[in-house]
Amino acid sequence: xSEPKEAGTKCAHCGTSIECCEFCDESxxxxxxxxxxxxxxxxxxxxxxxxxxx
Amino acid sequence: xxxxxxxxxxxxxxxLPSEGSNASRPRAGxxxxxxxPTCRMDESLGDVRERVGAAGWNACVVVNEExxxxxxxxxxxxxxxxxxxxxxAMRPGPSTFRPFVAVEEMAEYMIxxxxxxxxxxxxxxxxVGLLRRSDAARTALELRQKEGGAG
Amino acid sequence: xxxxxxxxxxxxxxxxxxxxxxxxxxxxxxxDRLPGAINLPLGRLGKEARDVLEPNRPVVVYCADSA
Numbered sequence: 652x653s654e655p656k657e658a659g660t661k662c663a664h665c666g667t668s669i670e671c672c673e674f675c676d677e678s679x680x681x682x683x684x685x686x687x688x689x690x691x692x693x694x695x696x697x698x699x700x701x702x703x704x705x
Numbered sequence: 706x707x708x709x710x711x712x713x714x715x716x717x718x719x720x721l722p723s724e725g726s727n728a729s730r731p732r733a734g735x736x737x738x739x740x741x742p743t744c745r746m747d748e749s750l751g752d753v754r755e756r757v758g759a760a761g762w763n764a765c766v767v768v769n770e771e772x773x774x775x776x777x778x779x780x781x782x783x784x785x786x787x788x789x790x791x792x793x794a795m796r797p798g799p800s801t802f803r804p805f806v807a808v809e810e811m812a813e814y815m816i817x818x819x820x821x822x823x824x825x826x827x828x829x830x831x832x833v834g835l836l837r838r839s840d841a842a843r844t845a846l847e848l849r850q851k852e853g854g855a856g
Numbered sequence: 857x858x859x860x861x862x863x864x865x866x867x868x869x870x871x872x873x874x875x876x877x878x879x880x881x882x883x884x885x886x887x888d889r890l891p892g893a894i895n896l897p898l899g900r901l902g903k904e905a906r907d908v909l910e911p912n913r914p915v916v917v918y919c920a921d922s923a
Contacts (some may be wrong), residue, residue, distance in 0.1 A: 672818065673800055674800055674814055674818050674820065675800070675818040675819070675820045676796065676799055676800055677818075680818055682817050682818055689800070689814075692810065692814070693802065693803075693806045693807075693810050693811070693814070694727075694805075694806060694807065694810065694887075695714075695802070695803050695806060706858045706859075706914075706915045706916075706917060707858055707859050707860075707861045707865075707866075707869060707874070707914060707915065707916040707917070708858035708859065708860050708861065708916075708917055708918070709860075709861055709862075709863070709866045709916050709917070709918035710860045710861075710862075710918075711862065711863065711921060712918045712919050712920045712921040713878070713880070713884075713888060713889070713890065713918060713919070713920050713921070714920055714921045715863055715921065716863065716866075716890055716918075717888060719863060721863075721890075722891055723888050723889060723890065723891065724888075724889050724890075724891050724892075724893075725885070725886055725887050725888045725889050726886055726887050727887045727888045728888065805888075
């Protein structure tokens with residue numbers, strides 16, 4: 652699969668191509684992180700065990 | 706039986722009391738400075754810079770009439786052309802962080818990413834305050850020293 | 857089928873004595889939970905609810921979010 656030309660960098664945690672670091676908004680950030688990795692690291696997203704069965 | 710569908714994150718994001726091991730640890734919303742200067746998009750950079758400087762700050766948060774964060778002016782942005790409108794000078798749509806995030810985590814990340822300040826907002830984008838790296842780092846260090854005892 | 861409620865409705869139910877149940881794993885429950893909530897992870901909810909919950913008080917179950 653070819654890399655998207657518009658992507659600025661890659662997430663240092665999961666390797667996802669991103670425009671800029673979602674923590675500091677800088678495209679040249681050496682520790683760039685994607686939105687999901689930032690949220691998970693900061694506890695802004697808590698993992699679900701599985702969906703409600705109802 | 707009832708299902709509180711929006712769940713724990715909704716409750717925490719609203720700044721409501723909680724229990725658990727994280728409850729007693731300082732959070733971003735506790736340490737963020739609510740007295741950070743704010744401004745509107747239609748003001749001039751020169752006017753805002755003067756007001757921010759007089760207040761002893763080097764950052765300003767751009768908000769709308771409902772207090773929703775639209776942008777950020779850090780040292781670099783505040784140093785621009787005085788005649789320019791804030792809308793053109795600001796850093797739009799900055800990453801924001803929820804009040805319940807642990808300050809220790811924020812401090813670690815702000816140091817790693819060399820981020821001098823970070824807006825803390827509610828889940829609907831309203832400004833709670835500006836978390837400064839120095840404040841986050843100091844709080845994290847005090848907590849470590851307290852928990853480490855004499856070290 | 858449980859009735860979905862929002863935060864304000866939850867607060868009213870809690871004022872009326874509702875029992876709160878967090879259905880997440882114990883680790884998440886230990887770190888952050890709503891005041892007074894007990895922990896019944898989803899896999900145990902069906903089996904243990906009858907033993908742990910009072911039948912004459914409303915019960916509110918929650919997870920992390922609606923995702």
